[in-house]
Amino acid sequence: MNHEKKIPLIRLAKRDGMEGWKVWCIRCGSILFALLLGALVMGLAGANPVTAYGTMISGALGKKSAIRQTVKIAVPLLGCALAIAPCFKMRFWNIGAEGQITAGAIAASYFALFWANRLPSPVLLLVMGLAGALAGGLWALIPAFFKAKWNTNETLFTLMMNYIIIGVVRWLQGGPWEGRKGSQIIPQFDEAACLPRVLGVHCGWIIVLVLVVFMHIYMNHTKHGYEIAVIGDSINTARYAGMNVGRVMMRTMFLSGAISGIVGFIVASGANNTLYDGVAGGVGFTSITVAWLSQLNAFAMVGISGLLAVLSKGAETLQTRMAVPTSISDIITGILLFCMLGCEFFINYKLIFRGAGRKEARHG
Amino acid sequence: MGNFLSLFLALIIAAITYGTPLLFGTLGEILTEKSGSLNLGVEGIMFMGGALGLGGVFYYEKAAGAGASGFVAVGIGILCAFLAGALASLIFSFLTITLRANQNVTGLALSIFGTGVGQFVGEYMRVRENGYISIGNALKGFFQNSPFPAALQRIPVVGGVLFGNSVFFYLGLILAAGMFFFLNRTRTGLYLRSVGESPATADAAGIAVERYKYLATVIGGGISAVGGMVYIMTIAGCVWNHEGLSGVGWLAVALVIFCMWRPLSAIWGSVLFGALMILYLRLVLPFVPTQLYKILPYVVTVIVLIVSSMRNNKEKQPPASLGLAYFREDR
Numbered sequence: 001m002n003h004e005k006k007i008p009l010i011r012l013a014k015r016d017g018m019e020g021w022k023v024w025c026i027r028c029g030s031i032l033f034a035l036l037l038g039a040l041v042m043g044l045a046g047a048n049p050v051t052a053y054g055t056m057i058s059g060a061l062g063k064k065s066a067i068r069q070t071v072k073i074a075v076p077l078l079g080c081a082l083a084i085a086p087c088f089k090m091r092f093w094n095i096g097a098e099g100q101i102t103a104g105a106i107a108a109s110y111f112a113l114f115w116a117n118r119l120p121s122p123v124l125l126l127v128m129g130l131a132g133a134l135a136g137g138l139w140a141l142i143p144a145f146f147k148a149k150w151n152t153n154e155t156l157f158t159l160m161m162n163y164i165i166i167g168v169v170r171w172l173q174g175g176p177w178e179g180r181k182g183s184q185i186i187p188q189f190d191e192a193a194c195l196p197r198v199l200g201v202h203c204g205w206i207i208v209l210v211l212v213v214f215m216h217i218y219m220n221h222t223k224h225g226y227e228i229a230v231i232g233d234s235i236n237t238a239r240y241a242g243m244n245v246g247r248v249m250m251r252t253m254f255l256s257g258a259i260s261g262i263v264g265f266i267v268a269s270g271a272n273n274t275l276y277d278g279v280a281g282g283v284g285f286t287s288i289t290v291a292w293l294s295q296l297n298a299f300a301m302v303g304i305s306g307l308l309a310v311l312s313k314g315a316e317t318l319q320t321r322m323a324v325p326t327s328i329s330d331i332i333t334g335i336l337l338f339c340m341l342g343c344e345f346f347i348n349y350k351l352i353f354r355g356a357g358r359k360e361a362r363h364g
Numbered sequence: 365m366g367n368f369l370s371l372f373l374a375l376i377i378a379a380i381t382y383g384t385p386l387l388f389g390t391l392g393e394i395l396t397e398k399s400g401s402l403n404l405g406v407e408g409i410m411f412m413g414g415a416l417g418l419g420g421v422f423y424y425e426k427a428a429g430a431g432a433s434g435f436v437a438v439g440i441g442i443l444c445a446f447l448a449g450a451l452a453s454l455i456f457s458f459l460t461i462t463l464r465a466n467q468n469v470t471g472l473a474l475s476i477f478g479t480g481v482g483q484f485v486g487e488y489m490r491v492r493e494n495g496y497i498s499i500g501n502a503l504k505g506f507f508q509n510s511p512f513p514a515a516l517q518r519i520p521v522v523g524g525v526l527f528g529n530s531v532f533f534y535l536g537l538i539l540a541a542g543m544f545f546f547l548n549r550t551r552t553g554l555y556l557r558s559v560g561e562s563p564a565t566a567d568a569a570g571i572a573v574e575r576y577k578y579l580a581t582v583i584g585g586g587i588s589a590v591g592g593m594v595y596i597m598t599i600a601g602c603v604w605n606h607e608g609l610s611g612v613g614w615l616a617v618a619l620v621i622f623c624m625w626r627p628l629s630a631i632w633g634s635v636l637f638g639a640l641m642i643l644y645l646r647l648v649l650p651f652v653p654t655q656l657y658k659i660l661p662y663v664v665t666v667i668v669l670i671v672s673s674m675r676n677n678k679e680k681q682p683p684a685s686l687g688l689a690y691f692r693e694d695r
Contacts, residue, residue, distance in 0.1 A: 024604040154668055155402065156617070163611070164662050171656050328480070330481075331480040332480075333476055334474070341465040
């Protein structure tokens with residue numbers, strides 16, 4: 001009986017195989033909870049939460065033009081989340097998507113700026129896309145190479161690579177590629193170098209949706225995907241099974257960087273029609289959370305990136321209509337991420353309270 | 365020659381000014397990472413520290429009027445920033461330590477959240493106070509000027525460099541020395557390092573792993589946040605300036621690697637990074653474009669990272685379990 005005191009108030013036990021509907025109930029519950037917390041923040045800022053959310057939703061989805069804007073925000077988020085998924089599956093913490101987007105955008109912009117009058121538009125766009133993929137892939141390959149060879153910490157390495165390449169864009173902006181002297185702006189792309197529109201939005205959304213299907217198949221139904229999964233579970237098992245871990249890492253990172261590079265091409269050519277230092281604009285970081293919250297499931301990413309895009313577009317409307325600073329969307333996004341990250345705990349573990357444990361023991 | 369010397373001294377003083385926010389950011393993150401938590405939310409934490417520190421001082425001055433004491437104002441600035449950072453890190457700790465969420469993702473989420481809160485508070489105060497948040501010149505002096513008497517600062521050559529910096533630089537020095545002593549010379553520091561290196565071993569030795577991780581992360585976050593406040597109050601001139609502050613937090617994360625998790629190296633490391641941040645203004649070389657100067661800190665950090673992993677020197681490595689979660693039940 002004396003031992004009873006030693007039993008902690010709450011014990012944890014791993015839970016496996018919770019029913020699918022319960023899992024989704026918890027996840028949706030956490031989103032609702034986050035939105036409630038967000039309402040609290042809005043209330044503190046002096047805005048009526050109900051009207052504010054209403055404004056956000058109508059601002060993001062109310063009109064055709066608004067929906068187009070929202071899709072435009074969601075496209076790079078989704079594309080980049082797809083790029084990050086295989087790396088994270090492998091437990092290779094690539095937080096350099098921001099830089100890989102930028103690298104891809106630089107390469108694509110090179111062709112847009114200097115080859116526009118020499119190639120027909122479809123060929124030019126294809127070349128830009130390929131150049132973007134190659135540049136993004138190579139930029140991602142550098143940290144992967146050092147990780148494979150000397151086990152250099154990839155989280156910090158990829159992080160640093162972001163700022164290096166963004167600095168390069170700033171240099172191009174004020175130097176070699178500057179349009180009007182002193183403007184610090186790279187000129188707009190030629191019409192031929194801009195992605196054509198489909199249903200009012202640049203056709204990047206089609207590319208990204210194709211990538212969703214590609215990534216789903218790649219991760220779940222190919223040998224590469226299997227190797228990635230094994231390395232993610234245990235590097236030693238992978239080695240024992242005769243996999244060349246370093247090579248798989250480099251290959252996966254190249255692929256990941258290449259997809260980010262394509263996203264860079266889409267953003268530069270489709271959304272901005274030019275290159276500037278904010279071409280990635282935090283997408284590389286936000287998409288990591290998108291990928292993780294979707295449990296690296298390509299189809300779930302569509303939903304999550306859509307949700308974040310609605311928040312972000314809605315916040316813009318909120319600023320113009322109710323004078324609430326746009327940064328509210330970052331706050332609500334942050335709260336949403338915290339809640340969704342936290343809720344996974346309740347899916348993976350169950351809490352056993354002291355009393356309940358005793359009851360169980362008696363039954364057992 | 366004398367001209368060159370004075371230019372050089374001016375550069376060092378400017379480098380110290382720009383390095384001081386980094387020093388706090390880095391020291392906080394060192395403490396955090398020594399416990400094995402890789403908190404990538406420093407950027408957000410420094411934003412929150414900057415905005416709330418400024419807010420605290422502004423409303424203190426508004427309440428106290430002409431009778432505002434500089435000493436109290438500095439204290440309030442530090443306290444508000446520290447509490448903001450500690451609170452932000454508490455969210456991070458709760459999610460990663462208790463709820464076992466992934467550290468990288470949680471840190472990034474904290475970055476998004478923190479930059480949002482910082483911006484929001486900064487903007488909101490500006491709108492509420494009709495356009496402009498600023499601190500009176502008398503109080504500004506306490507934040508930006510040297511705490512030492514003018515006589516000491518007038519010592520030829522070394523006076524300005526040694527005694528002419530803002531009070532925060534000296535606080536940073538004391539903090540760095542204190543942290544060095546704590547980590548390397550006390551039992552608690554040893555326990556903390558063991559938690560960061562091998563939590564399973566520490567746990568088996570009876571060390572309360574979770575408590576150490578929580579405390580180190582929360583206090584570390586608070587210290588990092590003070591760096592954001594220092595940036596706003598000294599370099600940005602006591603007005604909210606998110607453009608200037610953006611990127612400082614990431615630079616602090618880089619600096620932690622650069623100085624190899626050693627608090628004393630953080631001192632010269634932050635001054636060096638401060639110098640790299642402003643070198644383009646002071647030293648114009650005809651062949652090197654100014655924008656490429658600005659990426660130097662990151663390039664240097666990458667090189668340090670690579671070299672240290674190639675050398676595989678036991679002394680100069682990240683804490684062995686950095687970024688990894690520890691759950692007793694998982695073993």
